[in-house]
Every structure is written in C-alpha cells, then in structure tokens.
Amino acid sequence: MKLLLVGSTGLVGRHVLALALAHPDIEHVVAPVRRASIAQPRLLAPVVDFDALPAEAAWWRADAVICTLGTTLRIAGSREAFRRVDHDYPLAVAQLARRHGVASYALNSAVGADPDSRFFYNRVKGELERDLSELGFRSLTLVRPGLIGGQRDEHRGGERAALLALGLLGPVLPRAWRINPAERIAQALLEAALSPAPGTRIVGSDRLI
Template identity: 50%
Template sequence: MSLTLPQASGIRLLLLGATGLVGNHVLRQALASPAVSDIIAPTRRPLAQRNFNLKKLSNPQIDFVNVDPCAREWEVDAVICALGTTIAKAGSRDAFRQVDYEYPLKFARLARARGASVFALTSATGARPDAYFFYHRVKGELEQALSQENFGSLIFVQPGVISGAREESRPGEMALKLALKVFSPLLPRRWHLNPAPEIAARLLQSVVNPQPGITLIPASEMAGKRRTF
C-alpha cells in the first residue's frame, strides 16, 4: 500500500489523548512543526488554551462512547494515539480496557475508513497478546488488532517508565522513577527512564516521515534523550 501524505502543504493530524503527559507534548511539538497543517484533538473537556495556535488546532468535545462516524474530524492523513490510563485510575479492568483498547481501535477504524494511512501508538515495553500482566496483555492485543487494519504505516512506540510531571499523583511510579534514576548508570538502556518529550518527538517524527509496514520503537532508543522536532 502506498503512502500519500501531503508533505508540501502539511499533514492533517488526529491526536488522541492530548490532555495526557505524552499527548500534551505531542500537541505542543505538532503546533510548532511546519510539517503539520492541522491538528484535530478531540477531548472530553476543553484543552487549556495556553498560547496555542487556534488556527491550526481544532479541539472538539466529544463523547468517546458515542461518536459520530461521519464527522469531519476523522478525515485525516495520520493519527497519533497517546490515550492511556491505569487500572487504579480507571477503577476496574473493564474500564481500563475500554480506554486502552476499545477507544484507540475505534478511532483507528474511523480514521482508516476516511482515508488515514498512518497510525502511531504509544504502547509499552513488554506488550504481547500472551503477556502475563494484564496491562501488557491489553497493549499487545491492541497492537495485534491494529495490525489487521491495513494502515500503510503502523508505528508502535514502546516506552518503559515515562519521566515527566503528571497532573495526578502516582506514588508507586514516583518511587520507581527515583530508583531508576539513581541506578541508571548500572542498568541496561532499556531500563532507563524515557522522557515524555522524547516519546512525543518519536511519535511525531514517525507520522511526518512514515515508513511502510510496521515499525517498532523500543524503550532503549528513547532512553535519556530529550529532543525537539
């Protein structure tokens, strides 16, 4: 399948999860990138408008359960999905699966049906359909399902522990981040912290310059870096 992104005029990008840690960095980088002409960032609540280029950004408030399949929002060239939660925050395994599996797959199918040829997903290290841990199993099942959607370019960015300031408190994650930071000189690169801006940059780079087929970007390639794009 050929890739037909309008590089001369910039791509029309659908960004899912713009209110999250990684998604917010994607939003800022995409707004600053001349390679992106339009950003559609659907959210449940309005984004805080902090010096955003409103001519470039569309922020429709939607019901993620009941979306309009005919809405123009899905007419895009590429999709970046940074949707994600935790079982603790979601409240149950079913609720977690809805956010981390059902929503991304639903939007992938909507965008693909309207012509999108590129999809980049924030997945996770250890994502496998047969993974022992539920979190990694759901991520793996999503990767597997997306592989069947016939995107010309499909990118799985698989970070380990993500560093960056979150709005909500995650004491266990903070303790793990501290330990990894202290012992990072002794650890393999795949166990180093992955800065949220670097993950965002890899997601954006992968849709602006897509490669045919499936691309995996492991945690080791994002360890300890912080770049702009």
C-alpha cells in the same frame, strides 16, 4: 499536513501537541477531547464522547493519527474500565480513521506488550497492537516506552518511587531499563507521523532515552 491526535491532555500527548503546533510542516491539528479546552491557532479540539464517536465527522480525514490514550488500573477503577480506555477507544479511533482513508497510525504502547502475556496490563497493550495490525494501515508505528519520565497531573505514588530509583541507577542500567522522557516519546511519535515507514515498525524503549 493534517494530524489527528488522540490523548492530547495526557503526559505524552501534551508534548506531542506542543511539538505538532510548532512544526512548520503541520498545518492543522485535530485533538478530540472530553471537555472543552482553550482555543489555539491551527488547533481544532472537538468535544466528543469516546463511547459514541461521531463516525461521519469531517475531521477524521487526516494524513496521520497519533494515539497516546492511556490510564492505569487504579485510576480506571476496574479491569473493564481500563480495557475500555487502553484498548477499545484507541481501536475505535483507528477503525474510523482508516474508514476515512487515513493510512498512517502511531501508537504510544508499552514495553512488554504481548497478547499472550500473563500480566493483564501487557496483555491489553498487546491485544491492541494485534488488532491495529489487522486494519490495513500502510504505516503502523508501535512506540514501546518503559517507565515514562515527566510531570503528571495525577499522583502516582508507586510510579514516582520507581522513577526516583531508576533515576539514581540510570547510569549503570541497560538502555532498555532506563527512564524514557515524555518529550522523547513524543518526538518518536511525531517523527513516525511525519515520515511514515511502510509496514509495521516497533520503537523500543532503548531508543527513547
């Protein structure tokens, strides 16, 4: 199997990459990146500009795509920049992959994703899910974690406080409100790529504990 992974340097993406490179059924992983990375066996990491993706690159022809691209409003700096990373880039990847015959796409989305939401973050996530559903993938998996647990490269003070609070309250909270470990999210995404179910499937946060 050949897997195309977008967002391989983020918290969830790093776990997907490690799992994929260790899986016996995955022969090659293509992980486009913004900056050159360390070479690894079975990994192709082409340096790309996500604002001008190479439409005719041979590596688009894969068996499945996993997308874990994402940022925050604070890091992006504006709503426009956030939308570009969390909507436009994942959609552009999906469009090119579909054009090259890829039939399966798994997205790391978010709990509460809804194109009609009054909350900007949830609305952007929902708009992406809606737009992906119109591309005709034979299998589309939308993984919707809540608060993601794991060690990030960047500092997110508010998120860290929320993780601490949910960690303390975890045993008494409903399953859907508990912390979702990045490793578990990565496993769900990889499972969707390895065993693509026909149609659109949603994996909720209660299944990512």
